[in-house]
Amino acid sequence: MFNNIFQNKKVLVTGNTGFKGSWLTLWLLKLGANITGISKDIPTNPSLFKALKLQKKIEHHFIDVKEIKKLRKIIFSTQPDFIFHLAAQPIVSESYKNPIETISSNSIGTTNLLQIMCDIDWKCSALLVTSDKCYENIEKSAGYKETDKLGGKDIYSSSKAAAEIFISSYFRTFLNSKDNLTLAVGRAGNVIGGGDWARDRLVVDCMKAWGKNRPVSIRNPLSTRPWQHVLEPLSGYLHLANLIYQSRELNGEAFNFGPNQDDILNVESLIKKLSKKFELNKSYKIIESNDFPESGLLQLDIGKAKKLLRWQPVLNTSEMIESVSDWYFNFFKKNVDLMELTLKQIEIYEFKASKSKLPWSNL
Numbered sequence: 001m002f003n004n005i006f007q008n009k010k011v012l013v014t015g016n017t018g019f020k021g022s023w024l025t026l027w028l029l030k031l032g033a034n035i036t037g038i039s040k041d042i043p044t045n046p047s048l049f050k051a052l053k054l055q056k057k058i059e060h061h062f063i064d065v066k067e068i069k070k071l072r073k074i075i076f077s078t079q080p081d082f083i084f085h086l087a088a089q090p091i092v093s094e095s096y097k098n099p100i101e102t103i104s105s106n107s108i109g110t111t112n113l114l115q116i117m118c119d120i121d122w123k124c125s126a127l128l129v130t131s132d133k134c135y136e137n138i139e140k141s142a143g144y145k146e147t148d149k150l151g152g153k154d155i156y157s158s159s160k161a162a163a164e165i166f167i168s169s170y171f172r173t174f175l176n177s178k179d180n181l182t183l184a185v186g187r188a189g190n191v192i193g194g195g196d197w198a199r200d201r202l203v204v205d206c207m208k209a210w211g212k213n214r215p216v217s218i219r220n221p222l223s224t225r226p227w228q229h230v231l232e233p234l235s236g237y238l239h240l241a242n243l244i245y246q247s248r249e250l251n252g253e254a255f256n257f258g259p260n261q262d263d264i265l266n267v268e269s270l271i272k273k274l275s276k277k278f279e280l281n282k283s284y285k286i287i288e289s290n291d292f293p294e295s296g297l298l299q300l301d302i303g304k305a306k307k308l309l310r311w312q313p314v315l316n317t318s319e320m321i322e323s324v325s326d327w328y329f330n331f332f333k334k335n336v337d338l339m340e341l342t343l344k345q346i347e348i349y350e351f352k353a354s355k356s357k358l359p360w361s362n363l
């Protein structure tokens with residue numbers, strides 16, 4: 001997998017205690033990496049990071065990426081071969097309540113990392129994670145391309161668009177000329193998977209309600225989102241990091257990672273499919289209230305990743321839904337080994353990718 005590039009490499013993951021960060025850490029451990037994690041806290045309870053006991057398997061630091069001196073100290077003492085930057089305040093509703101914190105963590109936090117990267121004097125490749133929401137959402141039905149206009153009506157989206165602009169400026173001003181360093185950007189859509197407990201996320205709300213045998217309340221049944229299993233963008237990040245470590249060809253490029261266009265579901269059909277395993281009398285109810293405005297339509301064009309990276313989604317919609325509902329179903333059954341379950345899902349994903357002959361899985 002991935003050219004075996006991560007075997008015995010020093011890999012720094014920011015945001016490692018979060019949902020995506022925990023899956024990424026587990027996958028990197030499986031690939032033989034030595035991991036240093038930086039996060040300001042453990043953002044949820046329950047927590048995948050805790051359930052997998054990841055703190056014992058890596059060198060973990062509770063640090064806020066807004067604190068550039070502390071961040072610099074860890075990066076310089078670790079001298080990582082790879083950096084995966086995921087730390088962010090990722091909840092749109094939270095960005096309404098705490099706009100300054102969201103902007104400081106997401107935009108300034110990323111800029112702090114970029115500033116530190118200017119002084120790195122060892123070979124290092126960085127994969128910076130932003131979001132599908134970095135695009136100015138004009139409610140179009142075609143997917144957004146990497147060349148589309150950045151923007152954001154809400155603070156979360158604009159904080160990610162701002163991070164993108166800083167990444168691009170730092171790259172063109174300082175980082176492109178550094179022979180020892182490469183970077184790339186990953187923009188992913190709405191990610192779902194076992195072990196997410198963040199609030200105001202549809203699948204998590206479902207699981208919290210269904211765990212108590214209650215219907216989930218939904219606001220916008222016809223909204224579409226580019227849902228994808230968490231391992232899909234992670235395979236994209238790992239593959240892209242591998243490629244920019246080997247060659248400078250894609251240095252500074254941004255890539256969308258999302259589902260195929262024909263695999264896009266609306267809220268109502270996703271819920272219906274997800275709930276099957278749980279055998280509930282009523283799995284959802286539609287409510288009127290809308291605490292904060294949300295975009296109705298958001299899709300990504302993944303043509304660039306398909307063409308230049310030969311990356312593509314591995315799971316079809318039913319496989320994605322089976323994986324997600326199976327994880328939570330087992331979680332609620334208690335006495336299930338969550339490490340075994342999560343690792344098994346990674347193994348199945350790797351197996352399906354190699355059956356589909358995806359380059360990253362056969363390298």
Ligand SMILES: NC(=O)c1ccc[n+]([C@@H]2O[C@H](COP(=O)([O-])OP(=O)(O)OC[C@H]3O[C@@H](n4cnc5c(N)ncnc54)[C@H](O)[C@@H]3O)[C@@H](O)[C@H]2O)c1
Pocket residue numbers: 014015016017018019020021038039040041042043063064065066085086087088089090104105109129130131132188189190191192198
């Ligand atoms: N989950 C999704 O659907 C999705 C979609 C698009 C983009 N993303 C992006 O992917 C990344 C990870 O998302 P997630 O869903 O795992 O989020 P999460 O809330 O589960 O985890 C966030 C992580 O960032 C850390 N963090 C937050 N603010 C920090 C700060 N100031 N300093 C240091 N650490 C900080 C938290 O401690 C945690 O480890 C984020 O950059 C997010 O914006 C997520």
